[in-house]
Amino acid sequence: MDAKLTLSFDEAVINKAKQYAERNNISLSRMVEHLLAKVVEKPYQSLEDFPIADWVRQVAEGDAIYKTKKSKKTSLEDEFFASKK
Numbered sequence: 001m002d003a004k005l006t007l008s009f010d011e012a013v014i015n016k017a018k019q020y021a022e023r024n025n026i027s028l029s030r031m032v033e034h035l036l037a038k039v040v041e042k043p044y045q046s047l048e049d050f051p052i053a054d055w056v057r058q059v060a061e062g063d064a065i066y067k068t069k070k071s072k073k074t075s076l077e078d079e080f081f082a083s084k085k
Contacts, residue, residue, distance in 0.1 A: 007032075017031065017032075
């Protein structure tokens with residue numbers, strides 16, 4: 001059963017939310033309901049405990065390792081300077 005709720009938001013936030021909801025073919029009411037359902041589904045003690053998004057936790061598993069290829073120019077420079085020693 002649906003119940004009515006009156007909320008107040010910054011006008012700019014409301015306009016952006018309406019545009020987002022329209023682009024995603026969902027009513028603003030259902031979008032807010034979905035977000036509130038996410039907030040209350042776990043026993044978060046404060047908003048700081050609430051995860052930004054589930055995908056952040058999924059992709060943030062340990063420190064990032066950046067692999068880069070050594071450029072040919074750098075390896076040629078290294079070879080040149082090594083031969084001067």
